Amino acid sequence: xxxxxxxxxxxxxAALATSGLxxxxxxxxxxxxVERVVGSELTCWAGIDPGTxxxxxxxxxxxxxxxxxxxxxxxxxxxxxxxxxFAELARTAHPVARLSDLPHREVVGHRRLNEVWRPxxxxxxxxxTFSVDGDCWGAAGFVRGGSDFSDRExxxxxxxxxxxxxxxxxxxxTRTGTAAAVVRRSSSPDRRAYRVPSPRPPGSGRTS
Numbered sequence: 114x115x116x117x118x119x120x121x122x123x124x125x126x127a128a129l130a131t132s133g134l135x136x137x138x139x140x141x142x143x144x145x146x147v148e149r150v151v152g153s154e155l156t157c158w159a160g161i162d163p164g165t166x167x168x169x170x171x172x173x174x175x176x177x178x179x180x181x182x183x184x185x186x187x188x189x190x191x192x193x194x195x196x197x198x199f200a201e202l203a204r205t206a207h208p209v210a211r212l213s214d215l216p217h218r219e220v221v222g223h224r225r226l227n228e229v230w231r232p233x234x235x236x237x238x239x240x241x242t243f244s245v246d247g248d249c250w251g252a253a254g255f256v257r258g259g260s261d262f263s264d265r266e267x268x269x270x271x272x273x274x275x276x277x278x279x280x281x282x283x284x285x286x287t288r289t290g291t292a293a294a295v296v297r298r299s300s301s302p303d304r305r306a307y308r309v310p311s312p313r314p315p316g317s318g319r320t321s
Contacts, residue, residue, distance in 0.1 A: 115265050118150050119272040126273060130280035136160040139284045140172040140251065143277055148174065151266045153255040154235060159199060160281065163248035166200040182229050189225040196223065202242045203249035209271045212238040213261050230256055237261045241270045243278035250281040 125146045129139055140158040148156070155178055160170035168190070178186060189195045196219055197210045212220060220226065230238060239262040243251035255262070255270075 115150075115269060119269055122146050122150065122269075122273050123276045126276045126280055130283045133287060134284055135288050136251070136281055136284045137170045137172045139280060140170075140253075143280070144172070144174050147253075147270075147273065150269050151239075151255060151262070152257065154257045155233075156253060156255045158251060158253040160251050160285070161199060161203065161242075161249050163250055166203050166249060168199070178229075179233070182233070185228050186225065189228065192224070195225055197238075197240050199240070199242060199249075199252035199254075202240060202252065203244065208244060208274045209239065209241045209267050211262055211267055212240075234258055239267060239270065241274045243274050243281050245275055245278035245282055248278075248282070250278050250285065253277075 126143050129142050129146075132139075132142075134142065137160070140160070144156060144158060153174070155176055156174040157178070158172045159168045160172075161167070162169050190198055192198075196215055197212065202208065202210055212223065212226060215223070226236075226238065230236065235256045235258050237258070237260070238254060238256045240254045241252065242249050243253070
């Protein structure tokens, strides 16, 4: 059953890679695919620059973290001392990290858990990076109360993560190529001959 779900998710996400979506819209669509299998109260996906490992875009699921907690979440992400940051995971060979798998003392003192999730009534977190060919193009975090994320859910995320990484890379390169084309064509003497269609109507959806 789980293998079938993973195959279906990989197929759906691979199809999204050919849709011409930007990173944030691609991630929004992929969130819906992944949430069919891995339930969460909050999820946030990041586009990441593979050269610097700096976050370039953020996309949330249906529910968003309360705005007053966003600065705390960002601080723990870039502190450099909080385990399972996206940058830390991108440098390891393990694409999926469950908070409860950390040593007990690290869980007890975990800043993101204590300063962000527990005040919201949340106890469990799992994070994954979206890497392909050794480069990290994105990452995601999933949190929830109740039961912890199961081994099957962790395995599922590890299975689909490379496909999401490949799709994210396509989205970044497609958008970069489109932007470059706009610059080149706008400098042409006859601009009427070089019209680049917008990938989607202005103001619709999220932007990457």
